[in-house]
Amino acid sequence: MNKIILKNQENTASEIIIENNLSQKIQDIFEDKKYFLITNTKLAKLYPEILYKFNKKRIIVIKDGEKYKNFKTINYILNRLLEEKIERKDCIVALGGGVVGDLAGYCASIILRGIELIQIPTTLLAMCDSSIGGKTGYNTSYGKNLVGTFYTAKKVIIDPMFLNTLDEQNYKCGLGEILKYAFIEKSCKNKKFYNLVDFLTINQTQDVKNEMPYIINCCASLKANVVSLDKKESNLRKILNFGHTYAHAFETYLNYKKISHGQAVSYGIKCAAKLSFNLNKINENYYNKIISLIDKFSLTDKKIKFKKEKIVELMTHDKKVQNGKINLLLPVAPLEVELFDNIDLPLLEASLP
Ligand SMILES: NC(=O)c1ccc[n+]([C@@H]2O[C@H](COP(=O)([O-])OP(=O)(O)OC[C@H]3O[C@@H](n4cnc5c(N)ncnc54)[C@H](O)[C@@H]3O)[C@@H](O)[C@H]2O)c1
Structure with a gap:
């Protein structure tokens, strides 16, 4: 126990x-x-x-x-x-x-x-x-x-x-959120470091499934720590929204069909990684690590197409937009994210699939 x-x-x-x-x-x-x-x-x-x-x-x-x-x-x-x-x-x-x-x-x-x-x-x-x-x-x-x-x-x-x-769809939904915890692990300021990204990278997908109790324990501890430091989302808890501003737009665009919430978060994490890489905030190595871990679990689907302008429009309806710039959480180093409040919309569009 x-x-x-x-x-x-x-x-x-x-x-x-x-x-x-x-x-x-x-x-x-x-x-x-x-x-x-x-x-x-x-x-x-x-x-x-x-x-x-x-x-x-x-x-x-x-x-x-x-x-x-x-x-x-x-x-x-x-x-x-x-x-x-x-x-x-x-x-x-x-x-x-x-x-x-x-x-x-x-x-x-x-x-x-x-x-x-x-x-x-x-x-x-x-x-x-x-x-x-x-x-x-x-x-x-x-x-x-x-x-x-x-x-x-x-x-x-x-x-x-x-x-x-x-079922598989709901399993993938949970996996999407697990990957989010993996990519924000250092920002969660937890005393214990699990290195979930490496754990998920090294293990075969079936072994990951078998190790779910351990993985749940890691994510639950990370979330409990973040929440204990900021219950009402005044500051630190905002990191739990990593990938979510994109995800909400993808989900609305697809009318909440075809992909689960967690999969939408995975699309969001990929986009945030691309944007961050384009801004030189993360190196190619880490960018590739993010993309290949999401691809390993087949959380995104190349066959699903999005109209970029429509996604930007949906994202700019979000409350995080001010003066044509958008607030986004971006990876800035391995397992760390930071909130940026000045992302230009052309850069945002370039990060979309
Ligand atoms: N409170 C929070 O901090 C927080 C965070 C993230 C998401 N949410 C909310 O959570 C909701 C999504 O949760 P969800 O993904 O669990 O969806 P869900 O509760 O709709 O469950 C998904 C489906 O799985 C079924 N199901 C549940 N347990 C099952 C089991 N053991 N075996 C077979 N089927 C099972 C459900 O009946 C449902 O059909 C959203 O409304 C979202 O807003 C809340």
Whole structure:
């Protein structure tokens, strides 16, 4: 078992536990209190043995998919919790990927002005990233994640066993975020240095898959450290957006189809590397290392074409644009990134695929 303690600014610590088959022993972790489970239809079907451990009335199953990450679902969850007379001393358990985690986290943060939350992430992305750090929220017609709170889970129980049922698209999605952590590792200011880039470079793709518990542990530790230093994204936490300004434009351009979020981040990292290389901020060696590691995991697809002007337009609609220049996180040295607020748009366009 691996334990990571994430210290919050309020001085309350949350515990991140990583262990195979831990969710099967869930009752050992539970205290003598009422637990409300929030999950989705897909996981309810895949893991009935986990649902079986909860009181039937306290299981809330929502529809599966990003399109249900909205206020209607929030309203449904809140009503169900109130119907079952949830109390301040009770606890909400989120079993699912980032969508369930964000929705359940948001509900836990507002119901009765906040009740205890346990996250059990079931996708690779949620294990490495979204279940840690306390961002919660839902989407509105104005955009994704525009309404939300910062609300840290008391426990995050990471059980890599869930990855056995995850499909290839969602595995690649998580890998994209893992590569992001690898390329920002030194900027995360963690005491322990894992050198994830070398680990991912040296190992065969199948061995990487087999070593996922270790890799999740590295990413979870890096994220926990960044978040403990900057919970509300005032400064350091911004590095977690590496590749994301590009990624949001690629995802919007493709209407959130064809590639997963993590793959879009991989496209973004490649572009940021090209821009950085064009600006002489990284050398050819490191540039090639970034590109070949992303290609090794087939995270980008040459057959997918983008209209460069449209991507620039989408990126300049982003709030990071000022006076025809754009803010971007760029690699500046191996495993280090820095925020630049003066990138000219022609340079941006030249970095696109
Ligand atoms: N809070 C944060 O810090 C943070 C960070 C990154 C992303 N996010 C959010 O996370 C969401 C994306 O999360 P996601 O990629 O986990 O997507 P998701 O939650 O939609 O899960 C993807 C799919 O995998 C299924 N699934 C989940 N676990 C499974 C398992 N073990 N086996 C088989 N299928 C399984 C889900 O039902 C779903 O169909 C987005 O809404 C994004 O905004 C939040």
